[in-house]
Amino acid sequence: MTPPNPPAAPLRADCVGDSAGGLTFDVAARGNTGAALLILRRRDTDAEETVSLPLAPAAEGLLRAALPSSVPLPEGRWDAYAALSDGEPRRLVPGVTDLRSLAARTPGGLLGHVAVRIPYATRQGNLTVRSWLRAPHAETAELGLVNGGLTVRGRVYGTQLTAEAHAELRARTATDSEGGGVRRVDVVTERADFGFTVRYDALAPGDWDLWLRPAGESGPVVRLARLLDDVADKHPVLICPRARVLTPDGPVEAGPYYTDDNDLSLSVVPSTP
Structure with a gap:
């Protein structure tokens, strides 16, 4: 009898915040040869709401996606997934997080609103992004x-x-x-x-x-x-x-x-x- 395949290792994503309120995700994914996406799924909504960001090669075995502050992200909690060329979207777990720029940020408010995105680890150890959009x-x-x-x-x-x-x-x-x-x-x-x-x-x-x-x-x-x-x-x-x-x-x-x-x-x- 052939033993079942072991579960795939979790995909880990490092997150870096910038002074404008944007986020960069670096996903460790060796062997990926095709198109890949980072997918954010909004939690606790009646209809499925997602934001998809292209994951592009940044180094050997490393894919990178950017979520600039100019991309709308309605207020709520967004669970993070990576869809690689080899299958269905897989839940991401947090790696190294550097949010020092967010803590020192002073928004200009010229757009009439303030957008805030903070990645964090859930109780299950997964990666989720908390988003706020306040106007004013x-x-x-x-x-x-x-x-x-x-x-x-x-x-x-x-x-x-x-x-x-x-x-x-x-x-x-x-x-x-x-x-x-x-x-x-x-x-x-x-x-x-x-x-x-x-x-x-x-x-x-x-x-x-x-x-x-x-x-x-x-x-x-x-x-x-x-x-x-x-x-x-x-x-x-x-x-x-x-x-x-x-x-x-x-x-x-x-x-x-x-x-x-x-x-x-x-x-x-x-x-x-």
Whole structure:
């Protein structure tokens, strides 16, 4: 009886980010003699959505594909595959990743949007690219604790701040009866930079999402997020300090956190005296 063929060794891809927000993939594939593609498949969509990039020889046994920032990649998680001349697309695993240029990047915002792509290893050890496409974008640069509250500093891209600019805290559930679930916060601006302070004692228990209105009520509503670095999932990595304060609803413990999409939110939970 002929033993079954052993499974093919996983294909490994090195990833390098550039200062414009693009990515280069180097796939180790010895013996490939025909056309090859790097395929990105968007996860959790009803219809299959893919982006195919040609893999061209870069050195002996090495194929290279480029994903420039000018190529549209809708927001989401994109699983990476390589389709070589010898068969069906095969899932890629991450090799060496160099994202130093992404962490030092300052987008111009001239296109009216900010595109961010960060490759990472999934729990199964496969290569996936997390993509964001924000138009416009409000980047959180610094969070600071103050007495009973939080200071937020950041910068907008793809739009301008006006004298009517302000921030909004929106309750994620309808448990906040006062103020209709929205708290308006004054903003200090300087060119593209903004800053504001949130008082925890004005918030009912629950989760509050942070938004910016760069032009006031008549302009866009922009979700605050931290995207311009090399961390694909900040929620389990960036743990922010919390504070205990007294509110009209009783004592609470409050603090900021980043969601699974790296958006900035606040958590307010009742605490025992």
